[in-house]
Amino acid sequence: MLSKRVFSLLCVAGIAVNGIGLFSGVMMIDGALYALIAKNMVLSGNYEFLTLHGFDWLDKPHFPFWCTALSYRIFGIHDFAYKLPAFIFWLIGALYTYLLARRLHGRNVARIAVLVYLSALHLLLCNSAVNAEPYLTGMIVAAIYHFYRTYREGTFSQLLFGALWAALAVMTKGIFVLIIVGSGFIVLWLVRKEWRQFLNYRWYAAVALVLVFILPELYCLYRQFDARPAVEVFGQTHVSGIRFFFWDSQFGRFFNSGPITGHGDPFFYLHTLLWAFLPWSPLLLFAVYFSFGKRRVAMGHPLLWGSFLITFLLFSASQFQLPHYLNALFPLVSIWTAQLLGNMGRLPANGTMHRIQWYSGMVIVILLCALIVLFHGSGWWVFGIITVGVGLAVLVLTRRVSPSNTFLVSYAIGLLIGIFYGGYLYPGLLTYQGGDRMARFINAHIAEEHYPDRLYVLDLEIENFMLGFRCEVPLQAIRSEKQWDAINDGSLLAIRPEALGEIPDRFEVEPVASFGAYRISRLTSKFFYYRTRDAQLGEFRLVRLKKR
Template identity: 45%
Template structure:
């Protein structure tokens, strides 16, 4: 493996980065991604770095750090999809570096290089660079904080404590205080297992806690000024809501125990089967590493700082009542190092040959998948996409098939899987889905209007608002819609029910353009099928007054 990595590490790493980078040049996906982009746009436009607003009102859910990063990027590059995704992508790049660094400290440079290659093409990591939420930030902040905590354990240096506090504090300001379990839970578990009771009383760890509190002070201050100072504000349909209490308790323990204002329903096996697809193409190897590779992982000593944290976090996720697939991404550095440690210890064994076969099968399935999906959705250019996929697969196969070492084949077939699937996702399939983001398409059309205009929306569309060059008005009832049509050169983004109501009221208007709309984060087979898709679509419109 060492000789292979000396030859291929840099080219494969660069290839993995390029595959991920294809996602940052696409538009912002609907759901949480466009919501977060809209919140950051609000922040940048208002120059208000303390208050978070969404849907035209105060918003209390996630901490500020990702919005600060996106808003700063908007200030530099303008308000657009690329500017929203860029800082998250840069953080993700830093995550590769820290995954490498901590693997090198716990194992060696061979494992570290292998871990970086595993991490760079993990499926849900690639998705998170397209569908950007908080995870690219959070994953890097957690593994970086863990790295500096490891260094601080080994050596009493103030700089290590300062860096650990900085990254830990930023992580808390990204997701909440539960992230400290993922950062330091493994360290505490290691102290207990190794009976290092005196470590719990060392001054440096209490200094770390104090410094984390200092780092998160801006978050606490922002929440205090927006909510605690204003008990009259209505949040979660009630008044007297404390932003600080929500941040420290309700958003974390409230979700875990399902007692907070934001609830979910959990399944203890959810993250087990989520990992099987989210960590492709490495998930089968990861299972081998867990079930058969205890000796290869050499789960002793300081490695508990890493793997203990992953174990605790996975258990907490599994028993929680609030579960979403992207939560698992924060453990990808841990998983990647486990896979790398397992692979580099296999050498020329039957297991290594079996894993090469598994990765070859996954590679073949990726080609079958893109061909079938291209045929199913029947989007223009499908034959070009199929041909491109076959050509890429053929080149990858010819490059790999004559390699004699099974581990080399395992790595190369895994990257072949990525080369076939990820360009298809980011450059063809996701852009196809974007056609059905009506708010985005409508705003882009309205932006092309040459003459002066006033525009509005009959519901708060985060898509429409983010992509609109001018601030739209939100109309809350039919009377407001009718009144807005009296303005000079109006443009109103409306849904089908509003259009039907206007017709029932005999209100005069012109339809400038109609749009197909679908909630593309909730895909269905009927939507994907070309001949049944129209039955799943909703209609939205841009209307204007009759001259």
């Protein structure tokens, strides 16, 4: 289906589209939060403690913050430096998707799998709005690849690399990721009745190596929390960072018994997968269908569908659910979908599969054009013309039923979605982050206004994350009455208007500047439509506190 030259050209195009997000800003909430915590690391010179607004922070492990801090030290503290390490790990995920697919199904399927990976919707989105998932996506498929080679070859070097990648994943998201890495092997051994694998010393050695490799994380958690019982986290003292790492942050969320809780829906990940894996999700459903029908040429490898199925069911049973959790499984389902495409000519209903992908592409092109007009961002008519032109060309050139055309129409539409989001919608949304706009205002007026050496904020206001990352003045969160007493006359405070009542009466509030603000990670139709957008904007104010 793909010659080496065509594959290389399509790879370059896919990587370029995903790379658009490197040169745009950081989005709230997770992106701005992680960027700020890594910034605090660099400014304080303390790489053991995770802090936010002057307080200890306990949620995610250290490894992504270390990577970001290193990038800051090399390139400076800005958006590109924050996003680059995640992008590199996402690229590593593409490489290992190819290597694993080639081991399982050959070079042709491997090439298709990489291109499916490059054009899957939610991976494209996360390369603009960066969080921990691009790191995790690369690490998990890398660990699975090296452990698969350990299973086939029994070499210690492959075991060592597998354990190292698995440990990095644990130091990125927590111990729960080992279920994603290991569940596929358990299913594989059960399907092939390889009972001796359960007693193979190599797998127990792998667990031991993972525990050794995560010692830096455990050391930092012990130093920050277990060795400092007076530190207050989640409104409590005597909080064990090591216990949180091994239990509360993972199983506590799963059972909804930890300090961070959610509300689960057993069908959440089913409908999430249908849109997050666009434009390939219809073909994935066909792959599942043919696997149950025991069509050997389309049956997924037990290593792939075993890991996917068990993890998917566990995620669905969890009470804490977020769409980007599925991203770690995308290399596996990309290979499964690629196997279907690579053998599509030998399957029944290939005409039906082609027509579904072609008409889905047409619907997506129409939808993108409508969204461009409704959002009405900068240069909307240019993007509209490009979308119509490219979309029509792709649809016309891929009318004829063939596996190659089915693949090409899907890949082109996937990249078109990526261009729409990364080049048009995402930059437009960023202009409505009030914390970002306030920070740029403060930075522009620091010298002439003689601003104080710190900016006060109320604790837990999400705009503060973006403000803290962008602002050149350090932030200090107010959590107690004692902190109000310590504020000097003339200090600056960033605050939402509805929170003005929390300011003690002994302060007179003097307005400095006001900025429109919206939580863009939670879009609504009224905000998206340009004619009703202004009415949905909140306000983020910069005020000066004068003692009466």
